[in-house]
Amino acid sequence: MSWFGIGKKRSKLGKWLDRHGVAQIEVEKETGLSRGTISRLCADDENKPTMKTAGKIIKFLKRLDKRVSYEDFWM
Template sequence: MKWFGIGKDRSKLGRYIDQHGISQKELEKSGVSRATISRLCSDDEHQPTISTARKIINFLKKLDSNVNYDDFFNM
């Protein structure tokens, strides 16, 4: 399994993608900007808009149908 983000502060989303071998670059395919993904992967305090969260969750559901908003965001 590939590990990304070693030594970086990671949010719940950041830890999830690290554990599942998903790069932040790959997460950009969700249609969310690199800067927003970077913030969301490093800081649990940063909460996305509903639209941004939906894009990320819809992308991740293609890889894992059990993913839910509550896994990563306080919405």
């Protein structure tokens, strides 16, 4: 059982990370994006990344699951 995200409002991205046991800090380290950017994108589906930012996140997530796409989180 994963304890990530307990009691927090989560976006589709945040929920995906929780289900797969991926910590936001890991996304930060692997993508070079700021803690604030990752936190904002994991908190609310209203926050949409730039294409450059989304590309970095999707590139990292595809290493974990090749089926991941932009549409899974931001469409």
